[in-house]
Amino acid sequence: MYNYWGFGLHIASEIEFPELLPFEFPNLPDVNISIGITPQILIGEDVINRARVSISPTKYLLKFLNIANYYVTDGNRIIIDPMTGADEKSIRLFLLTNAMPAVLHQRDLIPLHASAIEHEDGVILFCGGSGTGKSTTVAMLQQKGYKLFSDDLCVLKADKSNGQVYAYSSYPSIHLWRDSFEKIGIEIPEDDNKIRPQLPKYARFCHDEFNIKPKLIKRIFILRKLNKNIEVEIKELSSIAAFREIQRNNQHPVQMNSMKKRGIHFDIISKITANTPVYDISRVESRNTITQLVSLVELNFTANGQ
Numbered sequence: 001m002y003n004y005w006g007f008g009l010h011i012a013s014e015i016e017f018p019e020l021l022p023f024e025f026p027n028l029p030d031v032n033i034s035i036g037i038t039p040q041i042l043i044g045e046d047v048i049n050r051a052r053v054s055i056s057p058t059k060y061l062l063k064f065l066n067i068a069n070y071y072v073t074d075g076n077r078i079i080i081d082p083m084t085g086a087d088e089k090s091i092r093l094f095l096l097t098n099a100m101p102a103v104l105h106q107r108d109l110i111p112l113h114a115s116a117i118e119h120e121d122g123v124i125l126f127c128g129g130s131g132t133g134k135s136t137t138v139a140m141l142q143q144k145g146y147k148l149f150s151d152d153l154c155v156l157k158a159d160k161s162n163g164q165v166y167a168y169s170s171y172p173s174i175h176l177w178r179d180s181f182e183k184i185g186i187e188i189p190e191d192d193n194k195i196r197p198q199l200p201k202y203a204r205f206c207h208d209e210f211n212i213k214p215k216l217i218k219r220i221f222i223l224r225k226l227n228k229n230i231e232v233e234i235k236e237l238s239s240i241a242a243f244r245e246i247q248r249n250n251q252h253p254v255q256m257n258s259m260k261k262r263g264i265h266f267d268i269i270s271k272i273t274a275n276t277p278v279y280d281i282s283r284v285e286s287r288n289t290i291t292q293l294v295s296l297v298e299l300n301f302t303a304n305g306q
Helices: 088-106 134-143 178-184 239-248 253-258 262-275 290-303
Strands: 002-006 009-013 031-035 048-050 053-055 059-064 068-073 077-082 110-119 122-127 147-150 153-158 165-168 173-177 201-205 215-226 232-236 278-284
Touching: 048 253, 053 253, 059 088, 068 088, 077 088, 088 110, 088 153, 088 253, 110 134, 110 215, 110 262, 122 134, 134 147, 134 173, 134 178, 134 290, 147 153, 147 165, 153 262, 165 262, 173 178, 178 201, 215 239, 215 290, 232 290, 239 262, 239 278, 253 262, 278 290
Parallel strands: 009 031, 031 077, 122 215, 215 278
Antiparallel strands: 002 009, 048 053, 053 059, 059 068, 068 077, 110 122, 110 147, 110 153, 153 165, 165 215, 173 201, 232 278
16 A cells, blocks of 8 residues: 555555555554445435536546546545556546545545745745646745745635645646747656646656645636737736636535535635735736746735735
8 A cells, every 4th residue: 555645635545656655653544545346336416427527525436537536435435447458557647636636525625726936935826727827936936045835726625723725736747848948948758757648747746845834825827828919917816707717616516516515615716815815917918938937926925016
């Protein structure tokens, strides 16, 4: 059995996960990952069936064609049923990106589609849809001396003692498309670092400097690309607009709704927008504006005394 820390949880797994942080913990794990036979279908009045996925408040069944079936129960167990011939990297990747968010939802936590850097005593989150530049932005900030906190997913949890919302990191790597390395000006890794054999997307690992402690959220940037004649434009959002944008960046909203977690999300996001500045950053889609974007973000730190 392999023991890891990831997503703010202690994880015990029958299969090795190079993507996670090896971690010995004294008590029982929060989550067990095993190889086994998954159900063919979920049955019950509270089950929602979609293409290749069935969800209830406490169960989640995903059938990923030619890769594996994943069965998640009660926020503490994942069973993987691999397909014959499926590559191990893809099996692990879809567990991290699909099954683990289901675990988090079942545990009343929020998996936010965000990358993050550490800054002073907290973290700065970068949210946005796929292709908006979250990972590229934090990778360039990392090159400028900032410490990577998490890539693509941050786990949000409210502290009941003080009412504040904290972010937990996911796992110690950042995933970048091949052209992002060229934009940032860093060396492209070997093919062994591809996250899937057929994809030109690579993992850069940072196990040695990975921070597992929860951090307060100091500010949030919502990234978007627009087909308009601007380079980079930034504006602070109202609380209502900020709430809407953060909610839109929940990872796997179908899980949230099917597991009846909307009230929990509403409460946590309301706490964030009441205490955290949220900015919209728009940039032109047709040009490489990552340098201007990062410069504008750093100016925002300085202008606001953080």
